Amino acid sequence: MKYASLKSSAVYVPEQELPNSVLQQRFPDDPEFVEKMAAKSGIQTRWRAAANMATSDLAAKAGEKAIAAAGLKPQDISVVIVGTDSPDYITPSTSVITAHKIGATNAGTFDVGCACSSFPTAFSIASGLMATNESYRYILVIGAYLMSRLADESDLMSFFYGDGAGAVVLEAKDKPGFVSSALLADGSYAKDWGIYAGGTVEPANNDAIAAGRTQVKMLNKYPPSVNEDGWPKLVHDVCERGKFSIGDVDLFIFTQVRKRTIEKVMQKLEIPWEKTHCVMEKWGYTGSACIPMALHDALEEKKAKQGDLVVLIGSGVGYNQAGVAFYL
The missing domain is CATH 3.40.47.10 (Thiolase/Chalcone synthase)
Structure with missing residues (x-):
């Protein structure tokens, strides 16, 4: 039996910083909001991706760095898994686009979409794949987030959203690794927090867009x-x-x-x-x-x-x- 073991890790953080001092100007009706949220959350700043970047771009940059840190080539990767709830599209998957941008031409791909628990879920799935498939020697697992692109910047919850990606290369070994x-x-x-239009319950349309239902909302x-x-x-x-x-x-x-x-x-x-x-x-x-x-x-x-x-x-x-x- 093979165990998934951490071979390398990497992050990608965009270049545009949005500190609390700048964000505070967006909420003139509640001048103490940012200060109160910073005290509770610990968040002092966040970073924004360039307007021409998608989630797959963030994921690819972190993935490339993790592959390089592992001393591997993109073609060495057997599977690319991307965990995100801010995908490029509803379909095709963000992982297949990411793998193409990386050049992981020998890899199968799939997304894991269980919000902010996606990365440990993906890690566990990758471990199961390695335990049952001897051909999977290296799996790239990426968590990527571009929720700011899907948020109303005037919404108070936009205080939280930072853009970025983290990636690990897992290697199949004879001892744990995964436990x-x-x-x-x-x-x-x-129904408490999500993006409620753009899927099969309510396809994106002019009414949904005008009402902000294609943006992320915390309702409760x-x-x-x-x-x-x-x-x-x-x-x-x-x-x-x-x-x-x-x-x-x-x-x-x-x-x-x-x-x-x-x-x-x-x-x-x-x-x-x-x-x-x-x-x-x-x-x-x-x-x-x-x-x-x-x-x-x-x-x-x-x-x-x-x-x-x-x-x-x-x-x-x-x-x-x-x-x-x-x-x-």
């Missing part, structure tokens, strides 16, 4: 328990399934949407703060990309080393949640 995964979901929250706030209880449950689930304890984990990476939530979850799990890593301060909330971006940044800062046990916990609208555990 365990867990998934959670509750579709009763599906999720209760704090969704993450404050859901994330600890996922941690316990991956520990139980992987037959290790919480104390064995060297690094936890959580969805980077709200720093206070991460603080509460770490306290609930009785884990020292030094065992997690946050990047929302410098990159904003990059949704489907935030977990691989935070993972790469933690590795760059030497917060984990070869042989360490890492747990990734993702949470997104729908709601969908996912956790994955692996050894570096």
